[in-house]
Amino acid sequence: MPDPFTLLGLEPSFDVSLSELANRHRDLSTALHPDRHANASASVRRQALGRAIDVNEAYRKLKNPVTRAEALLERLGLSANPETQKADPSFLMEMMTQREALGEARSEKDGDAVETLEREIAVQQKQTLERLSGAFTSLPMPGEVDAVPSVLASVHEALGELRYYRRFLDEVSAILDDLEP
Amino acid sequence: MAYSDKVIEHYENPLNVGTLDKADDNVGTGLVGAPACGDVMRLQIRVDDAGVIQDAKFKTFGCGSAIASSSLATEWIKGRTVDEAAALQNSEIAAELSLPPVKIHCSVLAEDAVKSAIEDYKQKKVTREALAKG
Numbered sequence: 001m002p003d004p005f006t007l008l009g010l011e012p013s014f015d016v017s018l019s020e021l022a023n024r025h026r027d028l029s030t031a032l033h034p035d036r037h038a039n040a041s042a043s044v045r046r047q048a049l050g051r052a053i054d055v056n057e058a059y060r061k062l063k064n065p066v067t068r069a070e071a072l073l074e075r076l077g078l079s080a081n082p083e084t085q086k087a088d089p090s091f092l093m094e095m096m097t098q099r100e101a102l103g104e105a106r107s108e109k110d111g112d113a114v115e116t117l118e119r120e121i122a123v124q125q126k127q128t129l130e131r132l133s134g135a136f137t138s139l140p141m142p143g144e145v146d147a148v149p150s151v152l153a154s155v156h157e158a159l160g161e162l163r164y165y166r167r168f169l170d171e172v173s174a175i176l177d178d179l180e181p
Numbered sequence: 182m183a184y185s186d187k188v189i190e191h192y193e194n195p196l197n198v199g200t201l202d203k204a205d206d207n208v209g210t211g212l213v214g215a216p217a218c219g220d221v222m223r224l225q226i227r228v229d230d231a232g233v234i235q236d237a238k239f240k241t242f243g244c245g246s247a248i249a250s251s252s253l254a255t256e257w258i259k260g261r262t263v264d265e266a267a268a269l270q271n272s273e274i275a276a277e278l279s280l281p282p283v284k285i286h287c288s289v290l291a292e293d294a295v296k297s298a299i300e301d302y303k304q305k306k307v308t309r310e311a312l313a314k315g
Contacts (some may be wrong), residue, residue, distance in 0.1 A: 087214035087221075095221050096212060099242045160216025167219035167242070 004058030004071050012075055014136035016062060025059040028052075065129055066162050069155070072136065078152060085156055087164075095164050102168070106175045114179070118172045125165040132158035184245055185279035191249035196256050199238040201225040206309055209302025211294040215286060220247045224255065224294035228302055232262050239294070246284040250274050250291035258295060267299050 005012040008024045030036075032052040037045045061067040070080040098117060105113035135155045138148070184192070201208045207228050214221045220243030227236040237255035241248045253274055258266040274280075274288040 081217040085216050087216045089212065092212050092214045092221055095214070096223055096240070096242075099221065100240070156216070160219075163216060163219035164214075164221070171242075 002054065003075055004061045005075070007054055007058040008062065010062070012072060014065075014069060014072060014133050016068065018063070021059065021062055025055065028055045065132070066159065066166060069132060069136070069159050069162075073155070076139065080156075080159065082156060085160065087160055088157070091161065091164075095168070098168065099171075102171060102175070106178075109179060111176065111179045114172060114175050118169065118176075121165050121168050121172075125162065125169070128158050128161045128165065132162070187278050188245055188249040188280070191252040191278070192245040195248055195252040197236075197238050197252065197259075198240060200240065201227050201236065201238050206305055207302070209298040209300070209305065211297030211299075211301060213290055213293045213297055215243070215247075215290050217286070218243070220244065220287070220290060222247060222251055222290055222294045224251060224291070224298050226258065226263075226266070226295075226298045226302060228263055232264070234258050234261055234263065234266055243290075244284075244287065246278070246280055246287040247290060249278050250280075250287045251294060253277060254291040254295055263299055263302065266295055269295055 003012075005016075008021065008028065010016055010021065010024060029052060032048045032055065034045065034049065034052075037048045040048075061071050073080045098121065102114065102117050105117065132155065135151055135158060138151045139155065201210075203210050203225070205227065209226045209228065211224045212222070213224075220241070222239065222241040222243065224239045225237065226234045229235050237259050239251040239255050241251045254269065257273075258269065269292060271285070271288040271292040274291055275285050278288070280288055
């Protein structure tokens, strides 16, 4: 699949405007809608459908900060998942503690405690997103000099943390769904 | 992707889930994570004076394969000596659970967790012996 930024005609940036993203997706989806090509040849219709699928996939990727960051790294020819990457021990310890607290809140059916944990993680997630955004603005664009290893390391670290937060918040949603009367 | 029967068995009835007292001198704790997927795994061992692993417990927040890998790892190392346990290879876990290539990293995580628990136990022992000598 082509690069999602190119596909949606957007300037590649981590700080992409979500409303502009939604507008591009809407406009392109409308233009590619099968109803618009009802009288076209089979090959044109097939092409439009294929592009519509790519546009949806690109939109889905860019909406989520984790997959958006991965797409940016891919454009730069950089790995999103270096195999050597290890999580910071104190971060892991904190996540383990939070996950255990969440498990406890779940077994006690304590919705308030679950929501408190959700808020805490949401705050941390926001801080990590800001850090990631800052790191991305320090990364060079394709064709420029090589990425600075320390900047790249902080991109990878923040990206790793975001994946933990996302897993945590997914779990929160699942628990809150279960707790609904 | 379909999980193998063995993964499902361990996922539904994981063995050795729990916690050992981290402060106990004979307990080693390993905490590892996979930033690529957001998994976190804690594995603990309690070792007797002869260097045999008496008990092993784990807690894993992650996918079914990560839970199954840690469940199997704890089961395998119980009753073995620390040195035997340190030789455990992720490939043995992956083979036993028939993990597909995309899930091999889950078995790597379990191997890392065992090794880091052993390291923690040994580190504690060295410190204790050094203190005893004064």
